[in-house]
Amino acid sequence: MSFGVTPTGFVGKPLADQLAEFEAGWRAIFGNDVDLSPDTPDGEVLALVAAALDEAWQAGEATYFSYRLRQAVGTALSDLVALIGLSRLLGTPTTVTVVVNTPGALVLADLSSSFRIESEAGDLFEPVTPGTSGDADIRTFKSVENAALIVSPTETWKVVTPVANLQGIDSNATPPVIGTNDESDATLRARALLSTENGATNILESLYSALLQVPGVSRVRVYVNATAGTVDGRPPHSYEVVIVGGADADIANAIWQNHPVGIELFGTTTENISDSQGFTQPIKFTRPTLVPIIIDIVTSSTSEYPSTGDDEMKQAILDYAAGTLVEGEQFGIGDDVLISRLYTALNSIPGHNVTALQIGAPGLGTADLVIDEDEIADFQLVNITVTS
Numbered sequence: 001m002s003f004g005v006t007p008t009g010f011v012g013k014p015l016a017d018q019l020a021e022f023e024a025g026w027r028a029i030f031g032n033d034v035d036l037s038p039d040t041p042d043g044e045v046l047a048l049v050a051a052a053l054d055e056a057w058q059a060g061e062a063t064y065f066s067y068r069l070r071q072a073v074g075t076a077l078s079d080l081v082a083l084i085g086l087s088r089l090l091g092t093p094t095t096v097t098v099v100v101n102t103p104g105a106l107v108l109a110d111l112s113s114s115f116r117i118e119s120e121a122g123d124l125f126e127p128v129t130p131g132t133s134g135d136a137d138i139r140t141f142k143s144v145e146n147a148a149l150i151v152s153p154t155e156t157w158k159v160v161t162p163v164a165n166l167q168g169i170d171s172n173a174t175p176p177v178i179g180t181n182d183e184s185d186a187t188l189r190a191r192a193l194l195s196t197e198n199g200a201t202n203i204l205e206s207l208y209s210a211l212l213q214v215p216g217v218s219r220v221r222v223y224v225n226a227t228a229g230t231v232d233g234r235p236p237h238s239y240e241v242v243i244v245g246g247a248d249a250d251i252a253n254a255i256w257q258n259h260p261v262g263i264e265l266f267g268t269t270t271e272n273i274s275d276s277q278g279f280t281q282p283i284k285f286t287r288p289t290l291v292p293i294i295i296d297i298v299t300s301s302t303s304e305y306p307s308t309g310d311d312e313m314k315q316a317i318l319d320y321a322a323g324t325l326v327e328g329e330q331f332g333i334g335d336d337v338l339i340s341r342l343y344t345a346l347n348s349i350p351g352h353n354v355t356a357l358q359i360g361a362p363g364l365g366t367a368d369l370v371i372d373e374d375e376i377a378d379f380q381l382v383n384i385t386v387t388s
């Protein structure tokens with residue numbers, strides 16, 4: 001059997017085959033009666049050499065797949081999509097307001113940019129605006145990493161960086177602002193595949209692909225009315241872009257560069273841009289209306305249920321809705337909230353049995369929620385209740 005880079009792809013050599021080759025070579029030199037049992041000196045030496053060579057084979061395989069869009073992960077994937085003009089969308093930090101305690105101190109506490117506090121979950125936060133603080137000053141801190149972090153309004157903070165005159169950090173009553181994670185490998189890979197596969201199909205598909213490349217854009221729907229009458233408020237022979245994220249000007253430019261000639265634009269937002277001839281072009285698109293989704297979960301837990309299970313269950317729902325829990329599954333623009341789909345997220349947390357699940361917007365019930373074409377379901381931690 002051929003190993004390495006073959007016409008059908010990369011074929012790694014199994015460790016057992018490598019060891020067998022070394023043993024055969026050893027016996028060819030020292031005779032067939034040499035003892036190569038695993039607990040003998042010769043056997044142990046050959047096993048060490050084979051293990052080292054196996055690591056080289058694994059490195060070769062990882063290198064091979066790092067240049068393939070469907071297999072690359074992490075930094076390799078980020079570098080790969082850069083070749084087609086894409087970059088991984090960065091998330092945003094979680095921010096909290098805290099109270100700085102320096103009781104009786106004549107000198108204010110100096111919170112530098114390297115000052116850190118730690119949440120109960122072990123996440124590090126840094127001051128948004130470094131500087132001095134007196135007693136009972138309210139300051140804003142952000143997570144060091146871009147992430148959607150769970151922070152309790154009664155969080156107990158640990159001071160990681162000692163500062164003179166600083167006696168402690170207390171939580172403030174203001175709810176935290178939950179950040180977002182960096183774009184996942186699955187989402188970035190899907191966006192890159194769409195960019196390369198849709199580019200040469202038709203104008204509207206090219207428009208859809210181009211809009212997904214706009215920095216900050218996370219959701220896009222293009223609705224077309226090809227009839228001679230008005231449909232769902234859209235004029236005859238028109239199309240409507242419904243889009244989440246991104247700057248208005250960037251979206252307008254992407255639409256104009258891919259705008260089908262002779263088809264009217266429809267939308268509730270208008271952004272004026274100048275074309276190459278200096279004429280002003282009004283570009284219309286729509287920002288979807290957010291529909292807050294209320295979720296109430298009741299579970300019976302077992303000994304396998306983690307101590308942070310309630311919070312993990314809430315986060316699993318957010319991750320599923322955003323498309324980061326299960327590749328290809330999310331709640332997008334105009335997608336109805338089917339209550340059965342939420343069980344995928346809930347069942348990702350071990351040690352429990354869901355005894356009751358209700359959703360509402362806002363009235364709770366067990367019926368699916370209908371989301372209009374210009375709406376999007378909005379999932380927030382504060383709207384999810386778990387009773388375990």
